[in-house]
Structure formats: C-alpha cells, structure tokens
Amino acid sequence: MPPLENLRIYLAGHTGLVGSALCRRFSRLAGVELIKATRSEIDLTDANAVEKFLYRIRPDIVIIAAGKVGGILANSLYPAEFIYENLAIQANLIHCSWNAGVKRLLNFGSACMYPKECHQPMRPDALMTGKMEPTSEPYAIAKLAGQSLCSSYNRQYGTSYVTAIPCNLYGPGDSFDPADAHVIPALMGKFFKARMEKAESVTLWGDGSARRELLYVEDLAGACELLLRCYEGQDPVNIGSGESHTIREIAKVVAEVVGFQGEMDWDPSGPEGAREKLLDSSELRGLGWFPSTGLKTGLEQTYRWFRENCKV
Ligand SMILES: NC(=O)c1ccc[n+]([C@@H]2O[C@H](COP(=O)([O-])OP(=O)(O)OC[C@H]3O[C@@H](n4cnc5c(N)ncnc54)[C@H](OP(=O)(O)O)[C@@H]3O)[C@@H](O)[C@H]2O)c1
Numbered sequence: 480m481p482p483l484e485n486l487r488i489y490l491a492g493h494t495g496l497v498g499s500a501l502c503r504r505f506s507r508l509a510g511v512e513l514i515k516a517t518r519s520e521i522d523l524t525d526a527n528a529v530e531k532f533l534y535r536i537r538p539d540i541v542i543i544a545a546g547k548v549g550g551i552l553a554n555s556l557y558p559a560e561f562i563y564e565n566l567a568i569q570a571n572l573i574h575c576s577w578n579a580g581v582k583r584l585l586n587f588g589s590a591c592m593y594p595k596e597c598h599q600p601m602r603p604d605a606l607m608t609g610k611m612e613p614t615s616e617p618y619a620i621a622k623l624a625g626q627s628l629c630s631s632y633n634r635q636y637g638t639s640y641v642t643a644i645p646c647n648l649y650g651p652g653d654s655f656d657p658a659d660a661h662v663i664p665a666l667m668g669k670f671f672k673a674r675m676e677k678a679e680s681v682t683l684w685g686d687g688s689a690r691r692e693l694l695y696v697e698d699l700a701g702a703c704e705l706l707l708r709c710y711e712g713q714d715p716v717n718i719g720s721g722e723s724h725t726i727r728e729i730a731k732v733v734a735e736v737v738g739f740q741g742e743m744d745w746d747p748s749g750p751e752g753a754r755e756k757l758l759d760s761s762e763l764r765g766l767g768w769f770p771s772t773g774l775k776t777g778l779e780q781t782y783r784w785f786r787e788n789c790k791v
Pocket residue numbers: 491492493494495496497498517518521522523524543544545546547548564568587588589590644645646647648649652653654661
C-alpha cells in the first residue's frame with residue numbers, strides 16, 4: 480500500500496468517537512506526525528482562527544472528524560446548531576486547507592444525506608435524488624454541502640478532497656449523554672440504568688422494526704486509512720458493515736451485553752427516524768476492506784469502555 484508515513488496529518492475533532500479511533504490508528508503508523516488541537520485551542524467555527532492555524536501548521540493531509548453530531552432528540556431540539564456549526568466547520572476547514580496548499584483531505588458525511596425513500600443498499604449516485612428525513616434534514620443539508628465543497632475544490636483546483644459516508648457508528652469514545660446519544664449508547668444507558676434500579680421493564684421509542692446498519696468505530700478507522708492510502712476517485716465513498724438489523728434485534732443484543740433481563744415496552748408514538756438505511760460499500764470492498772468486528776464483540780468492548788469511563 481502507498482505510504483502515509485512521514486506525512487503531517489491534522490486531525491480535527493480528535494476527542495470525538497471517530498477522531499479518537501483515528502488517533503489510536505494513526506498514532507501507530509511509524510513516522511506519521513499527528514497534529515491535534517482541542518476546541519479551547521481552536522474553535523473551528525471561527526474562520527480567522529482556522530486560517531491562521533492551518534498556515535502555521537502546514538499539514539500534508541487534513542481529516543475533518545469535527546462536527547456537531549447527535550441522535551434524533553438532539554437533531555430535533557437544535558436544528559439551527561446542527562446546520563450552522565457543521566456548515567461553518569466544513570467551509571472553514573475545506574477553504575482554508577486549500578488556501579494553505581493542502582492537497583489531500585478526508586471529510587465525513589453521514590447516511591442521513593441519502594433521501595428518506597431510497598433504493599437499498601444506497602449508492603452515492605442516489606444522493607440529492609429525493610427528500611431527506613425531516614428530523615435530520617438540517618444536519619444532512621450541511622453534510623451535502625460539505626461533500627459539494629470537496630468535489631467543487633477538486634474540480635476547480637485539482638485537489639483530492641474525499642467525503643466518506645459512514646453508517647451508524649458505535650464504540651469507545653461515544654457520547655452516553657441521553658441528550659445527544661445515538662442508538663447504541665442510548666439503549667446501553669437505558670438498560671444499564673434499569674438494571675441498576677432493578678426495573679422490570681424499559682420503554683423504547685418506535686415499534687422496533689426500523690433497520691439500522693452499524694459499524695464498530697475501529698473498523699471505520701481501518702477503512703479511512705485504506706482510503707487515504709489507495710482511493711484516487713472523486714466520488715464520495717460509503718463505509719458500512721454491509722448488514723442491517725432491526726432496532727428490536729439490536730436492543731436484544733445490547734440488553735444481553737448489559738445483563739438487563741426485564742421486558743422491553745415499545746412506544747410507537749416516539750420518534751424512530753428513517754425506516755431503513757443500508758449503504759452499498761462495494762467501492763471499499765473492491766479496495767480489499769471488510770469489517771472484522773462482529774456486533775456482539777463490538778458491543779462488549781463498547782460496554783467495557785462505558786463502565787470504565789462514564790459516570791452514571
Ligand atoms: N457517530 C456516528 O454514528 C457517525 C455516523 C456517520 C458519520 N459521522 C460523522 O463523523 C464525524 C465525527 O463524528 P463523531 O461521532 O466522532 O462526533 P463526536 O463524537 O461528537 O465528536 C465531534 C468532535 O468535533 C469536535 N468539535 C465540535 N465542534 C467543534 C468546534 N466548534 N471547534 C472545535 N472542535 C469541535 C468535538 O470537540 P469537543 O470534544 O470539544 O466537543 C469532538 O472532538 C462527523 O462529521 C459525523 O457527521 C458520525
């Protein structure tokens with residue numbers, strides 16, 4: 480594989496779920512100089528600060544793992560922050576990277592960018608062919624704009640700015656705050672609380688029949704390394720495990736891992752999001768990537784991290 484070694488990589492958002500996994504992965508590569516900065520050192524929504532920072536550090540590669548991210552609840556409560564902060568972070572980092580002479584950049588989209596009614600599995604050519612899920616539309620529009628920024632700079636200035644579109648991710652470093660948790664930490668937190676309180680049942684949103692594709696975040700990091708080494712195309716690249724499960728199936732495995740043995744009551748009036756989201760990841764499969772962590776193993780490792788790192 481082409482070397483990444485002896486390159487300076489600026490990893491924006493290194494404290495997050497994706498960023499911390501990329502940090503663990505890229506720190507192991509001999510000779511890679513990984514540049515990180517916390518939010519207190521640089522607010523990525525501040526264009527002047529981003530411009531000065533990138534001129535000073537002059538990286539070879541920029542990875543944008545920073546963004547305003549959250550589950551259904553956070554998206555429906557804070558649509559303004561979701562669109563504004565994601566637009567600002569991507570616009571600042573992409574434009575200022577180009578200004579500072581950065582030729583290669585990895586940006587992250589999200590499966591929410593695909594239309595609500597979309598042929599499954601979803602291929603990148605289905606982007607912008609229909610209406611998006613209303614709850615996550617502001618976030619999704621910002622993500623589509625990020626992808627268009629990348630392809631526009633590539634077309635006009637010959638850069639290699641790639642947008643990776645991961646499915647739902649989970650793993651060490653996830654947010655377990657009920658206010659912005661995604662499906663796995665939300666379920667894990669609920670079951671854990673119920674077990675601690677010896678509750679006989681837990682109420683979950685929806686009817687449990689919506690399907691989700693899940694990927695362990697360490698597998699995502701491997702896919703990102705491969706993309707940076709081998710991918711020379713211009714199109715966005717899907718990164719998914721290749722199989723979807725119903726929320727009911729996922730909840731069953733999470734309950735098993737947490738040791739919750741009570742009942743699950745489903746509340747169909749609660750928000751559930753899109754019916755199905757499965758990505759067509761054949762581009763990456765063609766490059767030789769496949770995920771190596773099964774759902775149960777990934778959930779056990781996530782639960783271990785949760786117990787060691789989260790105050791409950
Ligand atoms: N999680 C998923 O399931 C998933 C799925 C598909 C795509 N993605 C994409 O992957 C990327 C990373 O997501 P994630 O789940 O890793 O998010 P995350 O855990 O919430 O991490 C976000 C990171 O961005 C940083 N950040 C946010 N706003 C900032 C600002 N104004 N200035 C500086 N830093 C800022 C955060 O810093 P602090 O530590 O200071 O908050 C944190 O390091 C996002 O683009 C997301 O859309 C995620």
